[in-house]
Amino acid sequence: MSTDIPRSSEWSRAELLARVVTESQRHYADYSLFSQAMADHLGLHPTDLQCVALLDLEPAPVSTGDIARLTGLTSGSATRLVDRMVKAGIVERLADPNDRRRSLVALSPAARERIGAAWDTPGRAFGAVLEGYSDSELAVIGDYLHRAAEVGRAEARRLASSEAASETASETAPGDAGGPGGPEGPRSR
Secondary structure, eight states: OOOOOOOGGGSOHHHHHHHHHHHHHHHHHHHHHHHHHHHHHHTOOHHHHHHHHHHHHSSSOBOHHHHHHHHTOOHHHHHHHHHHHHHTTSEEEEEETTEEEEEEEEEOHHHHHHHHHHHHHHHHHHHHHHHTSOHHHHHHHHHHHHHHHHHHHHHHHHHHSHHHHHOOGGGSOTTTTOBTTBTTOSOOO
8 A cells, every 4th residue: 555645736637536536445444444443442332433423413412213313223223222322321311301201312421521532642633634734625625525425325315215125236337336435436456
């Protein structure tokens, strides 16, 4: 794996697009490894850590149904996830102020502090990478990540829908539909 990358001004558009796809695939794989290592370090299951990250982004406590929607889990799996995380002290159930029959889920203050502390060093490292970019470059990176996340959510919904069940493997050749890295999907090596 080479880290010697020519200046982008030396690349054609096709080469730049191919680089984005390749680097996106590497980023996805490397971030998956990092996420697993962080989960292991915290004594969590990777799905629990994903849920923690998503709950941290929410402005207020959420329902178990919201957790199912955010994580892509079934309602039963989301309920078991919440039960496991409550038992571990990661989240707490709170009464819904608008509906006494319903409870909401929020990160526990102790878990927020413990997980936040574990993120200190990696957060500084990721922040240092971003420091090397200008404001306009950061705007482009942010825009790309936002748009790519929207595509990812839409594709996840499509794949999970009954529409995807009616598609056959013969309708799409491997790699044509895109993969974790972008429109080209995994490349033959």
